[in-house]
Amino acid sequence: MAGSTWARRAATAGAVYGAGLAAAGALAVGVVVVEAQLARRTVGQPFGTAGPDADGVYGAGPGRLLAVGVIGDSSADGLGAQTPEQTPGAIVATGLAAVAGRRVRLVNRAVVGAGSRDLDAQVDRLLAAVPRPDVVVVMVGANDVTGRVRPADAARTLGEAVVRLRAAGAEVVVGTCPDLGAVEPVAQPLRSIARRWARDLAAAQTVAVVEAGGRSVSLGDLLGPEFTAAPEELFSADRFHPSPAGYARAAAALLPAVCTSLGLWPELPGSGRDERVLPVAEAAAAAAHEPGTEVEATSRDGDERGPAGRWARLRRRGGR
Numbered sequence: 001m002a003g004s005t006w007a008r009r010a011a012t013a014g015a016v017y018g019a020g021l022a023a024a025g026a027l028a029v030g031v032v033v034v035e036a037q038l039a040r041r042t043v044g045q046p047f048g049t050a051g052p053d054a055d056g057v058y059g060a061g062p063g064r065l066l067a068v069g070v071i072g073d074s075s076a077d078g079l080g081a082q083t084p085e086q087t088p089g090a091i092v093a094t095g096l097a098a099v100a101g102r103r104v105r106l107v108n109r110a111v112v113g114a115g116s117r118d119l120d121a122q123v124d125r126l127l128a129a130v131p132r133p134d135v136v137v138v139m140v141g142a143n144d145v146t147g148r149v150r151p152a153d154a155a156r157t158l159g160e161a162v163v164r165l166r167a168a169g170a171e172v173v174v175g176t177c178p179d180l181g182a183v184e185p186v187a188q189p190l191r192s193i194a195r196r197w198a199r200d201l202a203a204a205q206t207v208a209v210v211e212a213g214g215r216s217v218s219l220g221d222l223l224g225p226e227f228t229a230a231p232e233e234l235f236s237a238d239r240f241h242p243s244p245a246g247y248a249r250a251a252a253a254l255l256p257a258v259c260t261s262l263g264l265w266p267e268l269p270g271s272g273r274d275e276r277v278l279p280v281a282e283a284a285a286a287a288a289h290e291p292g293t294e295v296e297a298t299s300r301d302g303d304e305r306g307p308a309g310r311w312a313r314l315r316r317r318g319g320r
Contacts, residue, residue: 049112051078054090058104059097065105066262068093069136069170071122071161075178076110076139078247086244091251092137092258099259107133115143116154119161133170135258138162139219139250141177141205145197151204159208171261172214175254176202176287179220199288206284206295210312213297216284217257219250220291256317257294274316279308286314 051074057065070076070089078087085094093106109126111118119140126133138161144154162172180194199220206216259265277300278286287293298313300306 051087051110051112052081052084054078054084054087054093054108055106056084058090058093058106059100059102061097061100061102063102065103066096066100066135067105067107067130067133068096068258069126069130069133069165070106070108070110070139071119071126071136072110072139072175073114073141073143074110074112075142075175075250076137077108077112079112081244081247083244086247088139088247088251088254089137091248092255095251095255096135096258096262096264099255099264100262105130110139113143114140115147115149116140116157116161117149119157120164123161123164127164127168132168133165135171135173135261136165137173137175137254137258138214139175141198141201142180145177145180145194145201151197151201154201155204155208158205159212162209162212162214166213171258172209172212173254173257173261174205174209174214174216175219175250176205176209176216177219179291203281203284203288206287207280210280210284210295210297211310215257215261215294215296216287217254218287218291218293218295219253220289253292260294276314277311278314279306280310280312281308283312283314290314290316292316 068089070092074080076088078084078089081087084090087108089106089108089110093104097104107126107129109122109129111122114122119138126136138158140158141154144151158174162174165172177198180198202218202220206218209216256265276283276286277298280295280297283295287295294315294317295312296315297304298311300311304310
């Protein structure tokens with residue numbers, strides 16, 4: 001689908017959820033800029049410029065290795081984790097290996113500080129290392145919010161990256177922008193505004209990802225109520241990036257979608273899975289405030305599109 005159509009649907013999703021930047025007002029925007037600069041002074045300081053190097057082979061079993069790529073920002077890179085095994089990519093690779101009964105090669109090309117506009121270069125580097133990955137996990141969005149990138153623009157560039165990866169034969173699972181309103185270094189009124197912006201972006205991302213042929217997983221709870229209730233456990237030392245326990249929560253949300261994309265996730269009777277089929281913009285808006293939900297393209301009565309656009313399946317698994 002053309003970028004302009006992505007942008008229109010992304011804008012629709014944002015409008016369904018909230019007013020976004022326009023609601024902040026000129027005075028609030030000025031306050032936000034100052035507070036964002038203050039927050040940036042503490043974020044990431046104890047950890048340097050990269051997460052632990054987690055590239056390698058995980059698990060055991062016969063047959064061809066499954067290739068898993070990771071791109072995105074510091075959350076994808078695992079900044080704040082203490083060992084490679086604690087990064088989200090390694091946790092997903094380990095879980096996938098256990099489910100598949102095969103070895104999994106992990107290739108991480110995420111970059112600390114990256115925004116959606118940086119994904120194209122990351123895709124280049126990833127495909128140079130592994131031309132046909134089986135599945136690619138993308139985690140991005142926080143830097144788009146703090147950099148005040150328009151949700152439609154950020155979503156468009158994300159969608160373009162998904163298209164490239166799908167053309168290379170990869171399944172794509174995107175963890176959407178987390179809820180930045182739970183971040184302790186961010187003061188009010190920035191915290192409330194950041195929460196609204198993050199959710200607007202997450203909705204726009206979902207539309208772009210689904211239209212491009214990928215799956216999205218809402219990571220609103222990556223920095224949501226559970227993190228607010230247990231900051232000592234789930235935040236790392238900079239009070240912005242997740243701790244190893246926090247990354248484990250995020251990876252647990254992503255793993256079922258990764259396995260399902262490869263046809264490997266068992267759907268057990270009584271699992272409590274909740275599914276709805278909605279127009280993609282409505283599904284995106286719902287997912288933005290229903291953490292842990294997956295959204296993927298689907299059809300209804302044999303049709304991929306209805307009067308309000310592409311059909312999408314909103315899936316919430318039991319135990320989330």
